[in-house]
Amino acid sequence: MLRYLAGRAAVAFFTLLGVSLATFFLIRLIPGDPILLLMPAEREISEERYQQLIIQFGFDRPLWEQYFRYIAGLFSGDLGISAFTRQPVLSEFMSYFPATIELALTATCFGLLLGVPAGMIAALARGTAIDLGLMSAALVGFSMPVFWWGMILITFFSGYLGWTPVSGRISVLYFPTPTTGFMLADTLLGGDLRAFWSALNHLILPTVTLGIIPLAIFARQTRSAMAEVLNEDYVRTARAKGLSEFRVVVVHALRNALIPVTTVVGLTMGGLLAGAILTETVFAWPGIGTWIVKAILSRDYQVIQGGILLIALVLILVNFAVDVLYGVLDPRIRAGGAS
Amino acid sequence: MTAKDTREPIVSSSGEPVALMQAGPLREFWLLFRKNLSAMVGLTILLVFLFVAVFADLIAPHSPIMQFRQHSLQPPVWQDGGSARFLLGTDAVGRDLLSRLMHGSRFSFYVGFCVLTLSLTLGVALGLVAGYFRGWLEEIIMRLSDILWSFPSLLLAFVVVAVLGPSLTNAMIAIALAYLPEFIRITRGQVLVVANRNYVIASRMAGAGPLRLMFTAILPNCLAPVIVHASLVFSSAILAAAGLSFLGLGAQPPAPEWGAMLAESREFILRAWWVVAFPGLAILIMVLAVNFIGDGLRDALDPRLSRA
Numbered sequence: 132m133l134r135y136l137a138g139r140a141a142v143a144f145f146t147l148l149g150v151s152l153a154t155f156f157l158i159r160l161i162p163g164d165p166i167l168l169l170m171p172a173e174r175e176i177s178e179e180r181y182q183q184l185i186i187q188f189g190f191d192r193p194l195w196e197q198y199f200r201y202i203a204g205l206f207s208g209d210l211g212i213s214a215f216t217r218q219p220v221l222s223e224f225m226s227y228f229p230a231t232i233e234l235a236l237t238a239t240c241f242g243l244l245l246g247v248p249a250g251m252i253a254a255l256a257r258g259t260a261i262d263l264g265l266m267s268a269a270l271v272g273f274s275m276p277v278f279w280w281g282m283i284l285i286t287f288f289s290g291y292l293g294w295t296p297v298s299g300r301i302s303v304l305y306f307p308t309p310t311t312g313f314m315l316a317d318t319l320l321g322g323d324l325r326a327f328w329s330a331l332n333h334l335i336l337p338t339v340t341l342g343i344i345p346l347a348i349f350a351r352q353t354r355s356a357m358a359e360v361l362n363e364d365y366v367r368t369a370r371a372k373g374l375s376e377f378r379v380v381v382v383h384a385l386r387n388a389l390i391p392v393t394t395v396v397g398l399t400m401g402g403l404l405a406g407a408i409l410t411e412t413v414f415a416w417p418g419i420g421t422w423i424v425k426a427i428l429s430r431d432y433q434v435i436q437g438g439i440l441l442i443a444l445v446l447i448l449v450n451f452a453v454d455v456l457y458g459v460l461d462p463r464i465r466a467g468g469a470s
Numbered sequence: 471m472t473a474k475d476t477r478e479p480i481v482s483s484s485g486e487p488v489a490l491m492q493a494g495p496l497r498e499f500w501l502l503f504r505k506n507l508s509a510m511v512g513l514t515i516l517l518v519f520l521f522v523a524v525f526a527d528l529i530a531p532h533s534p535i536m537q538f539r540q541h542s543l544q545p546p547v548w549q550d551g552g553s554a555r556f557l558l559g560t561d562a563v564g565r566d567l568l569s570r571l572m573h574g575s576r577f578s579f580y581v582g583f584c585v586l587t588l589s590l591t592l593g594v595a596l597g598l599v600a601g602y603f604r605g606w607l608e609e610i611i612m613r614l615s616d617i618l619w620s621f622p623s624l625l626l627a628f629v630v631v632a633v634l635g636p637s638l639t640n641a642m643i644a645i646a647l648a649y650l651p652e653f654i655r656i657t658r659g660q661v662l663v664v665a666n667r668n669y670v671i672a673s674r675m676a677g678a679g680p681l682r683l684m685f686t687a688i689l690p691n692c693l694a695p696v697i698v699h700a701s702l703v704f705s706s707a708i709l710a711a712a713g714l715s716f717l718g719l720g721a722q723p724p725a726p727e728w729g730a731m732l733a734e735s736r737e738f739i740l741r742a743w744w745v746v747a748f749p750g751l752a753i754l755i756m757v758l759a760v761n762f763i764g765d766g767l768r769d770a771l772d773p774r775l776s777r778a
Contacts, residue, residue: 146617154629
C-alpha cells in the first residue's frame with residue numbers, strides 16, 4: 132500500500148511540476164513584450180516605470196532564477212494580480228471556487244442517484260426492451276453537447292414553462308452571508324427558507340445540465356459491473372441460501388458492483404470540470420469556469436497563469452484522493468502497484 | 471433472375487478462386503459488424519453526414535455566409551412565417567440555417583480526422599516503441615504519458631489557446647495532445663501481450679529485424695482495441711472542439727462551425743428556438759452515430775470488451 136501511495140504521490144508531484152513549468156513559460160512564450168502582456172492597463176508608461184516593472188517582475192534575472200522566484204511566490208500565496216479588477220488572483224479564485232464545487236457536487240449526486248438505479252434495472256432486465264431503452268438513452272446522454280443541453284433546458288423550462296430562472300445563483304432580492312460559500316448551505320444557515328428556495332431553483336437546471344454525462348457514464352458502468360457480478364459464485368450462493376431477491380441484489384451484488392463505479396466517479400472529475408466551464412457559461416454561473424474563460428478572452432495573463440495552476444492543483448489533489456480511495460476499496464489495486 | 475447458386479466458385483478480381491484465399495479478417499469483421507443494427511444505423515448516418523460535408527458546395531441552397539438581411543430570424547418552413555426558401559429558417563443576420571449546418575459538418579469531420587490522425591499515429595508509435603524496447607525508454611515514455619494523462623485535458627487546451635491564440639487549429643492541437651496518453655497506454659499494453667506470442671518469436675527466429683517485427687508481426691495484432699478507442703476519440707474530439715468554439719476559444723465567427731453557431735445564438739435563446747435547436751441537434755446526432763459505430767466496433771473486434 133505504501134509503495135502504491137508513493138507511486139501515486141510521485142506522479143502527482145511531477146504533474147504539478149509540469150503544470151507550474153507550463154504556466155511559467157506561458158507568459159514567456161507569447162510573442163510580445165511581457166510587461167505589456169502582464170500590465171495591459173499601463174499602455175504609455177515612462178521608461179523609468181518600465182524599468183521599475185522589469186525589476187519588479189524579475190525579467191532582468193536569469194530564467195532559472197525567475198522560475199524559483201515564481202515558485203517561492205506561489206508558496207507565499209502570491210499568484211499575481213488581475214490586470215482588470217486589480218484583485219489578487221488567489222482571493223478571486225477563492226470567491227469563485229465554491230460556486231463551481233457546489234455545482235459539481237450536486238451534478239455528481241444527480242448522476243449517481245439516477246444513474247446507479249438505471250444501470251441496476253438494465254442489468255436485471257438484461258436483453259429486454261427496458262435494457263435496450265435505458266442503454267440507448269444512456270448513449271444519447273453520453274453523446275450530449277452539454278452547452279446545448281443547457282440551452283434547450285432553458286428554452287423549455289425557463290422560456291416556455293417559466294418554472295426556473297435563466298441564470299445566476301440566487302435572486303437579487305437575497306444577500307445571504309457567505310459563510311461556507313455554498314449558496315444552499317448559506318441560505319439555510321441564514322434561516323431564510325425563501326432564499327433557500329430561490330437558490331435551489333437556480334441550481335436545478337445547471338445541475339441537470341452538468342449531470343447528464345456523468346449520469347450516462349454511471350448508468351453504463353453500473354450495468355456492466357452488475358451484469359458481471361450477478362454471474363459470480365457468491366451471488367449464486369446467496370440465492371441458494373434463500374435470501375430475498377432484494378437482499379441478493381442490493382447487499383451482495385450492488386456492493387461489489389460499486390467498486391468499478393467508484394473508479395469511474397473519480398475519472399469523471401476532469402470531465403466534470405470541462406463540463407462545469409461550459410455549463411457556467413450557459414447559465415452565467417459565477418464560478419471558476421466563467422472566470423478563467425473571461426480571463427483568456429480578455430488576455431488577463433496573470434489570472435490565466437494563476438487560475439490554471441490553482442485548478443490543476445485542485446484536480447491533482449482530487450485525483451490523488453480518488454487513487455487512495457481505490458487502494459482502500461479494492462485490495463487488488465494496491466497489490467498491482469502503481470502502473 | 472433466380473437466386474444465385476452459392477456453391478458456384480466465386481472468383482476474385484484477379485481471377486483466383488476466392489475459396490483458396492483465407493476469409494480475411496476484414497471480411498470476418500464486416501460480417502460481425504453488419505449484424506449490429508445500431509452500429510449500421512450509426513454508419514449510415516455518418517455516411518450521409520460525410521456526403522453532405524463533401525458536397526456541401528453543391529447541395530446547400532445558399533452560401534453559408536450570405537446575409538439576407540430582410541429575412542432575419544425567419545422560422546423554419548413548417549412554422550407560421552417560414553418559407554421554402556429557407557427550410558430550417560434563418561439566423562439573426564439572415565443567413566440560411568440549413569446551408570450553415572451543411573457546411574458546418576465539414577468542420578466536424580476535419581476536427582475528428584485531424585485530432586485522430588495526430589494522436590493515433592503519435593500515440594501508437596510511442597506505445598509500440600515503449601512496449602517493444604522496454605527498459606529506460608519505456609520508463610520515460612510511460613512516465614511522461616502519466617503526467618500528460620493527469621494533466622487536465624481542458625486546462626491543456628486553455629494553455630495552448632492562451633499561448634497561440636483562439637483558433638480551430640490550436641484547439642485541435644490541444645485536444646490531440648490530451649488524447650495522446652490513452653493511445654500510448656492501450657498500444658503498449660497490447661504490445662506486451664502480443665510480443666510473446668509464438669508467431670512473433672518464430673518471426674524473430676527467422677531473422678526479422680526490430681522494424682519488421684514491430685510493424686508486420688506485432689502492430690497488426692494490437693490494433694483491435696486501438697480502433698475501438700479511436701472511435702471514442704473521434705466523437706469526443708468533435709464534442710470538445712464544439713465546446714471550445716462555443717466558449718470562443720476555437721473556430722471564430724463567421725465560420726459555420728456548430729459550436730460557434732450555438733455561441734452566436736445564445737441571445738436569441740428565448741425568441742428563436744430554431745437557431746438554438748438545430749446546430750446542437752447536428753452535433754448530438756453526429757456524435758451519437760460515431761458512438762453507435764464505436765459500440766459495434768467493440769462488439770465485433772474485441773469480444774472480451776463487449777457488453778456482457
